[in-house]
Amino acid sequence: MSDKPLQRALGTTYRAEMSCGDLGKAIRQAATGPTPGEHTLREARVMQASLTAVGKEIEQQQEPTIAQELRTPVAAALADYAQDTGEILNAVNDAYIDHEDDGAWQDGKTVRMSAPLDELIDVLRALSQSPDAYADLRAAHVRQCAVGLAAVPSRAAGPTYTAPGRNCAAGLGYYDGIAEDIPDSQSKQWRSDVLQRLRNSMGTPPAYSTDPAQHITASWQRDAVRQVKVGGSGFLTDDSTRILDIWATARGDDLDARKLDALQEDMGSDACSRAEETTKQLACTREPSKCP
Structure with a gap:
């Protein structure tokens, strides 16, 4: 350059x-x-x-x-x-x-x-042509998600309660869109390499009471490696739900189930819309004459 x-x-x-x-x-x-x-x-x-x-x-x-x-x-x-x-x-x-x-x-x-x-x-x-780079960048974003969620005070309401999760999901949606943009001919190996990178760098989650942000991050990494499959559609697209479930389980009884369900729905919608936005942006990059 x-x-x-x-x-x-x-x-x-x-x-x-x-x-x-x-x-x-x-x-x-x-x-x-x-x-x-x-x-x-x-x-x-x-x-x-x-x-x-x-x-x-x-x-x-x-x-x-x-x-x-x-x-x-x-x-x-x-x-x-x-x-x-x-x-x-x-x-x-x-x-x-x-x-x-x-x-x-x-x-x-x-x-x-x-x-x-x-x-x-x-x-x-x-x-993200490099699966290792993608894994590291996504993991870094999840760490920031974890910091935000861990800081939500007990009995929080309104934006104090919803903003950390929704901001997290918005960022994840862009990473979802990038993963979907990997060509089909490369996708299976690329996804496998992403999961291998996460597997190689994961550690044991500490107790939530000891280090809440690291508990969320390490638990996400462990669960993603165990649960995510390289085939089919939607690679890592359930991360919003995965992260929210880890947080809610660790927090315990101070979370309202109805509010949690509503937040999960909003986060899923936020991630989906940002993935679509990514697809449009990358199409615009490749064919500027078709940009709005």
Whole structure:
């Protein structure tokens, strides 16, 4: 990628003769720091510039693809921005929309990174040519889901109760749409490799009382590996239900069954609509003349 803004963001790390593999390593090192999920402005600007550079390549090719050597390191860097990508995908936080052209900004003591939604969808699809990258990115999103659900207070009502689940489902829907976009000739092996990646990285869920977010995340990973089949339609599309059930079971008696059923229905609808939106966006990328 010979993108000038990315070259400037990387600074002296960038070299004209870099291979794709070396460029990917440079992006990962420059975009992430010592503490997972925490970034400096410079790191966030590198990540945003990388998304823009990949997005430009995709626009020129009219196909969401990226060099094989770039997929793993760029995905690893982007997974570290799961809080930001989750906000972009659920499109609820206006600050991310307001700043999508700025890329990175300081929000109090926190550095945030934004990008246009259509660009992010294209980049996620390109990175997901690698099943390992897809598995890692989806798992990173689920970790953010778990953090949000774990923070719901006892006896919560209204948006405090529903927003974490619905935001989670919205993001999952985009990942569902990306999985459905994998060509049929590759799909079975790709899905098998995704599940193998999740299997290789899973651990034993801690008690909910000890670490609620990690309990949800690890339980989801364990259950997905055990329950999901590679054949047929709807690969991982029941994740919203799976995650909500894990959360509700761990929480116990303070959840109202009727409210839980309603939330599950809303989450399923949110995921389905975002999967459809992904299909439309990827079709638009491939045939811009047919875009609305």
